[in-house]
Amino acid sequence: MPVFDRVTIVGLGLIGGSLGMVIRRKRLAREVVGLSRHSATIRQAKQRRAIDWGTTDARTAVADADVVILAGPVETIIPTAKRLAPLMRRGAILTDVGSTKGAIVRALGRLPHGVQFVGAHPLAGSEQRGIAAAKPELFACSICVLTPTRQTNRAALRTVRQLWTRVADCVVTMDPVTHDRVLASMSHLPHVIAFSLMAATDASARAIAPRSFLDMTRVAKSDPDLWDDIFLTNRAPILAAIDGFTRRLAQARAHIAASDRAALQQFLRHANRLRTNLCDC
């Protein structure tokens, strides 16, 4: 039996499209509706079975939805939420998939029309983008972080958790500030590093890129337009993460420069132990 009557997904890209596919496959909603500015995207989303139907008209898309999921680029979430909330059913649920949470959760704490906002961030994605890259397996082995505050309506939180429990592998709850700090160090920093490492190579070196280099820079294939937004909306935590990493790198450098095998060994063993204890899923 479907959990929801109508779920509307706003933004039919990699995440929105994949999410629609999972909701439809698992029959979590009677109906999945897509809202996009581009009718070609709607056609493709329908063809790929990511939505039941779609529209470019905001009112048509959200008026009768139980849950509206904002799956567009992170910098569009606040303005889109403010534009859509007045068009939504009184008391309906608005949620998002944005990669940074502090600013969004602060801005959407109280919405018109009694609409209840719950911040969410599925840690899924790839260096690809767009509905063409969408796939239901995108959320396999993934974690979804929910970021409620004291203002968050508990029933709405339960509903959003119910949705993500059926979609992701694991759902965790974190306050928005912790989320942004953790994501800065575990996702945004690796991206800054990948772009910087790639930029640091010269042509003769790039001719012989081994597997370790290719894996490490894979995310530098990610869309620059998406990532400058993430970097700028989560500025302070990312700067702190870069500084923490730079200090560790300077430590490693000092051990190598001093040919201090014992200190280098200890440094490498510690990192090796931490990595070995992580689950690769």
Added chain:
Amino acid sequence: MPVFDRVTIVGLGLIGGSLGMVIRRKRLAREVVGLSRHSATIRQAKQRRAIDWGTTDARTAVADADVVILAGPVETIIPTAKRLAPLMRRGAILTDVGSTKGAIVRALGRLPHGVQFVGAHPLAGSEQRGIAAAKPELFACSICVLTPTRQTNRAALRTVRQLWTRVADCVVTMDPVTHDRVLASMSHLPHVIAFSLMAATDASARAIAPRSFLDMTRVAKSDPDLWDDIFLTNRAPILAAIDGFTRRLAQARAHIAASDRAALQQFLRHANRLRTNLCDC
């Protein structure tokens, strides 16, 4: 028809074992002999079809070999080469698979008994080690770098190239100093980064490691004993590579700190273009 009569592999770990498997599968030699200090390793290598037979006795292993391949840890290569060369057939070929080349090629320029040394480095490996992890596919899509100097015997170079052309996907030639500089930036630096990034995390962050983080730190699972040797035998080029990367990272940091979207965009687009142009194989 086999290219070689007898190839002896010294050190039956991940690389040595995998190389033996390929040489045997492709029948590049009439006979593959293994030399190891541990008879258990020899038994396992034989069982896994990495060698035809093995011994713990150096003289027995190398006396009648056309080609002896040093596949032990990088810091053992110089002393092992000096120990084995006097036991080898006059004019036979000695080669290696060491990840750093400058010091090795300098030390082994002129060997006793007319033995001809050719430096080689297959860019293959994984975070695993040992004969248990060996597999013939290790060299699929891999590059092997040969590092001849003016002293290198041309016939010996041709023979070693002939071997690697049949094993790796692509064989390139580079002088040892360029090799060490390129490898510092494309392999050793990514490893230093992976260990440092892992060391910079805290426990709450590690609880939600996304794919990008896991991929980026995968090589921190590599053996610390192997990597401290590589870092210390290729010290100067690695320090230069760390410094080059640190400058790029500081640039990215400055653009984020200044909220300079245009400069950040340009930085990310440049790196993105470079990465997109790399072959992922």
